[in-house]
Amino acid sequence: MPEPLIEVRGLKTWFPVRSGVISRVTGHVRAVDGVDLTISQGETLGLVGESGCGKSTLGRSILRLVEPTAGEVYFRGKNILRLRRGGMRRIRREMAIIFQDPFASLDPRQTVGDILGEALDIHRLTSTRRRRAQRIAELLGLVGLSSDLAGRYPHEFSGGQRQRIGIARALAVEPLFIVCDEPISALDVSIQAQIINLLEHLQEQLHLTYLFIAHDLSVVKHISDRVAVMYVGKVVEVSPAGDLYRRPRHPYTGSLLSAIPIPDPRLERSRERIILKGDVASALDPPSGCRFRTRCFKAQPRCAESEPPLDTVNQGDHQAACYYPLA
Amino acid sequence: MAFSHLLELENVHTELSLAEGTLRAVDGVSLTIDAGETLGIVGESGSGKSMTALSIMRLLPRSGRIVEGSIRFKDRVLSDLSEDEMEAIRGTEMAMIFQDPMTSLNPVYRTGWQVGEPLRIHRHVRSGEAIATATDLFQQVGIPDARSRVRHFPHMLSGGMRQRAMIAMGLSMSPSLLIADEPTTALDVTIQAQILDLLRRLNREYGTATILITHNLGVVAGMCDRVIVMYAGRIVEQGRTEDVFSHPEHPYTWSLLRSIPRLDAEPHEPLTPIEGSPPDMVHLPAGCKFQPRCPFAVARCSREEPSLLQVRDQLARCWVTQAGTELNA
Numbered sequence: 001m002p003e004p005l006i007e008v009r010g011l012k013t014w015f016p017v018r019s020g021v022i023s024r025v026t027g028h029v030r031a032v033d034g035v036d037l038t039i040s041q042g043e044t045l046g047l048v049g050e051s052g053c054g055k056s057t058l059g060r061s062i063l064r065l066v067e068p069t070a071g072e073v074y075f076r077g078k079n080i081l082r083l084r085r086g087g088m089r090r091i092r093r094e095m096a097i098i099f100q101d102p103f104a105s106l107d108p109r110q111t112v113g114d115i116l117g118e119a120l121d122i123h124r125l126t127s128t129r130r131r132r133a134q135r136i137a138e139l140l141g142l143v144g145l146s147s148d149l150a151g152r153y154p155h156e157f158s159g160g161q162r163q164r165i166g167i168a169r170a171l172a173v174e175p176l177f178i179v180c181d182e183p184i185s186a187l188d189v190s191i192q193a194q195i196i197n198l199l200e201h202l203q204e205q206l207h208l209t210y211l212f213i214a215h216d217l218s219v220v221k222h223i224s225d226r227v228a229v230m231y232v233g234k235v236v237e238v239s240p241a242g243d244l245y246r247r248p249r250h251p252y253t254g255s256l257l258s259a260i261p262i263p264d265p266r267l268e269r270s271r272e273r274i275i276l277k278g279d280v281a282s283a284l285d286p287p288s289g290c291r292f293r294t295r296c297f298k299a300q301p302r303c304a305e306s307e308p309p310l311d312t313v314n315q316g317d318h319q320a321a322c323y324y325p326l327a
Numbered sequence: 328m329a330f331s332h333l334l335e336l337e338n339v340h341t342e343l344s345l346a347e348g349t350l351r352a353v354d355g356v357s358l359t360i361d362a363g364e365t366l367g368i369v370g371e372s373g374s375g376k377s378m379t380a381l382s383i384m385r386l387l388p389r390s391g392r393i394v395e396g397s398i399r400f401k402d403r404v405l406s407d408l409s410e411d412e413m414e415a416i417r418g419t420e421m422a423m424i425f426q427d428p429m430t431s432l433n434p435v436y437r438t439g440w441q442v443g444e445p446l447r448i449h450r451h452v453r454s455g456e457a458i459a460t461a462t463d464l465f466q467q468v469g470i471p472d473a474r475s476r477v478r479h480f481p482h483m484l485s486g487g488m489r490q491r492a493m494i495a496m497g498l499s500m501s502p503s504l505l506i507a508d509e510p511t512t513a514l515d516v517t518i519q520a521q522i523l524d525l526l527r528r529l530n531r532e533y534g535t536a537t538i539l540i541t542h543n544l545g546v547v548a549g550m551c552d553r554v555i556v557m558y559a560g561r562i563v564e565q566g567r568t569e570d571v572f573s574h575p576e577h578p579y580t581w582s583l584l585r586s587i588p589r590l591d592a593e594p595h596e597p598l599t600p601i602e603g604s605p606p607d608m609v610h611l612p613a614g615c616k617f618q619p620r621c622p623f624a625v626a627r628c629s630r631e632e633p634s635l636l637q638v639r640d641q642l643a644r645c646w647v648t649q650a651g652t653e654l655n656a
Contacts, residue, residue, distance in 0.1 A: 050515035158604040188371045189542050190620075193586035193600035200595075215515065218545075222588035222595065241594040259520035260590045261545025265568045267591065268549035275524050276517045278471065279485045 004074075005177060005209050006039040006062065011071035013054075013061045017284065029283050031057040032068070033233030036310070039177075044203065044210040046224030046241065048217055048256070050280055053230045055213045059179040062211065063095050064088065075177070093123050096170035100182035102162035106154040112140070112165055113150035119172035139168040142205075143198060160191035167198065177209045184219065196223060217260050221245050226317075229253045232281050232291040235310060239318035249313045249325035252292045290322070298324045332359040332399075333536050334383065334504055339396035341375075341382045350608040352378040352391065354560035362503060363534040367551030367568065369541060371605050375560035376540045380506045383538075384423050385413050400504070418445040422497035424490075426509035432481040432489060439465075439477025442496040449500060464495035468525055487518035494525065501533060508540045523550060544587065548572060556580045559606045559616035566641025574655055576643035578621045581654045615646070623647045623654065 013032040016025040031054040039045045049055045061068045064080060072079050080091055099105040106115060116136045119125075126132040137147035143164040154162055163183060170178055180199065184192040200223065202208060214220050220227055221241055228238040229250065237250040248254045255274040262268050276295045281287050287294050293303040302323055310321040341353035353375045360366045370376040381387045383398055385405060398405045400421065405413065417423075425431045433441060442464060443457030452460070458477055465473035468491040470484075481489055490510060497505055507526065511519035527550065530537050539550055547554050547568060554571050556564040556579065564577035575581040585599040603620040606612070612619050618628040627646050635644045648654060 050517065160604060188605050190371055190583060190586065190601040190605060193588075193598040194602075196588070196598060197600055216588075217516070218588045218590045221590060222592065222598065224594065245590065245594075255517060257590065259516040261523075261543060261549050262589060262591050263544035263548045263572060263584060263587065264589075264591065265548040265572050268545065271549075273520060273524070275520055279487055279518070280515070 003041050004038040005041045005076060006037070006211075007072075007074040008035055008037040008058075008062060009072040009074075011035045011037075011058070011061060011073065012069045013057050013066055014069045027284055030054075030233045030286060031283055032061055033283075033286070035071075035230075035233075035235050037228060037235065037238070039209055039211060041176075042203075042207055042209055043225040044212050044223055046220035046227040047211060047213045047230060048215065048220050048227060049230035050215060050256075052232075052280060052283065054233045054283065055230050056181055058230070059097070059181050059211055059213050063092075063097060063179055065097070089123075093125075093173045094176045095178070096173060096175040097179045097181060098163075098166050098170050098183045101186050102159060102166045103154075103186070105166055106162060106169075108154055111151050111153055112157075115154075115165065116140075116150075116169055116172055119169055123173055125173065135172075139171055142171060142202065143168045158191075159187050160194055163187060163195055164198065167195075167202070171202070171206070174206075175208070177211070180210055180212045182214050183212075185214065185216065192219075199223065217256060229256065232283050232286050234291060234321065236292065236322070237318075237320040238310070239314070239320075240316065243314060243316070243318050247314060247318075247326075249318070249320040250292075250322045251296050251298050251324075251326060253320075254326050255297075298322075298326075300324060333362050333401065335359045335399040336379075336383070337397045337399075339379070339382055339398060340394045341378050341387065342392050342394050343378070343388070344390045344392075345609070348609045351560050352608070353382055355396070356557075356560075356562055357396075358555060358562070358565070360504070360536050360538060362536050363530070364553065365530055365537045365539060365551045367539050367541065367547035367554040368557060369544060369547055369554060370557035371542055373559075373605055373608055374557040376557050377508055378560075379557070380423065380508050380538065380540055383506065384417060384421065386417075386423070415449065418502070419449050419500040420502050421504040421506065422500070422502040423506040423508065424493045424497045424510050426512050431493060434481055437478055437480055438484065438489075438492050441481075442477070442492060442499060445496065445499045460499065461495065464499055465492070468492075468495045468498070469521065470495070486514055487521065490514060490518075490522055491525070494522070494529075498529065498535075502535065504536045504538070505529075506538045506540070509542070510539070511546065512541070512543075519546075526550070544572075544584065556583075559608065559611055561616065561644060562635055562642075563617065563644045564641060565635065565643075570640040574639065574653075576638040576641055576648040576654065577617075577645050578623045578647065578654060579617045582620075582622065615644070623652070 014028040014030050017027045019026045047055045060066045073081050113136050116139050126135050136150050140147045184195050224241045227241050227244050228235045231252050237253045255276050258274045278295050281291050289304040289307050293299040308321045308323045310319045313320045336358045339356045343350050343352045368376045439458045439461040442461040446452040446457045461477050462473045470476050470491050511522050529535055551568050554568045555562050558579050564580045582601045586601050614629040614632050618624045633644050633646045635642045638648045
């Protein structure tokens with residue numbers, strides 16, 4: 001098995017909730033609440049779950065864009081949560097993030113050249129102006145944009161092109177690892193495949209490792225080698241992509257998969273669906289035991305008493321956290 | 328004249344006047360829908376699918392105007408009606424639910440009050456009775472604890488519950504036509520499944536004709552009897568859902584189906600993207616509007632725009648398939 005590039009152990013990121021005139025902390029949103037994960041060099045780990053499940057916070061916690069409350073994040077064997085500013089800055093060059101909204105994540109007053117140049121300047125990656133301009137042209141080329149566009153402003157680009165710029169900016173520091181946070185959800189359907197193909201192509205060309213966060217399970221299945229499913233701050237199932245979709249074991253994964261419409265009328269009409277009751281549990285006050293039990297069609301009294309651990313279920317490295325997994 | 332369809336649009340053109348210029352948001356759309364039917368309208372942002380719906384409801388933004396064509400609902404031509412007459416139809420005989428239930432519910436009124444509003448206004452039902460009906464409707468659309476939820480303000484409900492409340496409001500007068508514009512786009516998949524299940528049930532139980540506007544081909548596959556595919560304000564393909572999905576006759580539909588990752592495909596199965604970007608509606612290309620992005624385009628496509636004509640089992644606006652070429656080959 002390839003070396004893990006990233007290893008996450010017992011990671012928790014809680015956000016305090018304050019109320020009243022003296023802003024007393026009255027509780028915590030447990031956005032990430034005890035997550036263990038490994039990501040191998042060169043692989044794509046898909047991370048899926050519904051809004052508010054903590055998947056974006058987990059991605060940002062791994063990069064220390066938000067400060068985790070507890071736990072460890074090892075990057076190439078080094079616990080980066082222990083690093084001070086200087087050490088962290090060196091590590092930052094090896095990690096990057098691509099955001100969902102290419103409209104909001106690019107400064108409208110900067111030209112594309114400035115946006116890309118800024119990333120180069122911060123890390124002092126180019127020594128001369130000429131080398132800097134060359135590198136900007138190179139980055140634009142990597143994402144399929146003409147280098148003539150360096151003088152243009154973000155609003156002059158379409159959504160798909162803007163996301164390409166966002167990707168170029170992420171690549172500027174020559175990272176090993178990129179968190180892709182819903183990189184295609186804001187794009188028109190007809191250009192989503194362009195961006196997916198670009199990300200796959202770049203991964204091959206530059207030997208990148210991805211954490212690919214999305215709520216669309218079809219996209220995640222397409223791009224991932226392994227997939228982790230999150231529910232209210234916890235990973236409830238993790239498995240090689242093919243196996244997870246062929247044989248989901250956690251009832252939540254099963255219901256998520258059955259809820260994804262497939263563009264085939266005959267298949268779609270004959271499918272059996274698991275329609276869940278109710279809404280996602282609150283991360284402010286999660287249910288005791290298994291957090292999914294309040295919506296689960298297989299729940300038993302035991303599920304409320306203690307929390308099921310993430311255990312190997314199928315052969316190989318397929319794990320699920322459930323006392324009564326699906327057949 | 329006796330009417331044959333519940334709703335019939337004939338050659339509808341809708342213009343929007345924007346700072347950049349005037350654009351034809353809807354360009355010559357003709358369609359029909361009958362009682363009990365579910366019709367899907369698929370397209371990307373800017374394709375004209377929502378503008379078609381707003382034209383039907385006569386809820387166009389101030390910059391919008393229907394410049395040509397007719398819309399007939401039951402035995403009435405909607406453009407002939409006064410605003411009062413139209414107001415009486417909206418909410419009673421036809422209703423619309425929108426994508427974002429947070430912005431379409433009024434934050435300062437309790438949900439039950441809002442859901443009962445059509446009843447108070449149109450049927451002059453007393454408020455107590457309207458709230459009781461709203462409670463019933465909440466139960467029907469699957470809002471748990473309906474009795475207390477009608478007293479809540481919109482922000483106190485979750486996204487899924489607000490969308491249900493919107494649907495409940497849409498249904499309060501048992502309309503014969505329901506237009507749902509991206510009703511599940513803002514929702515999580517498990518909640519989407521609940522809402523689609525609800526719409527399916529309503530269609531079955533009450534025979535409500537439904538126009539479902541979406542960009543999600545999977546949703547269309549599971550919900551719609553017939554489908555219309557729009558591009559640049561035009562219908563480019565129209566037919567029974569099964570025909571359109573099994574042998575698309577417009578290259579846009581064909582490409583779209585090949586470009587989306589599917590849950591029933593293996594991981595890493597290659598996707599064929601659609602090149603280029605969606606069209607600039609103010610500066611549309613000559614000829615076929617999809618031609619600059621089309622892998623099948625021939626010389627004629629950039630000169631003349633094709634009409635929507637019968638190709639095998641459906642209608643398609645494409646010179647290539649109209650000449651007998653098969654796209655699946």
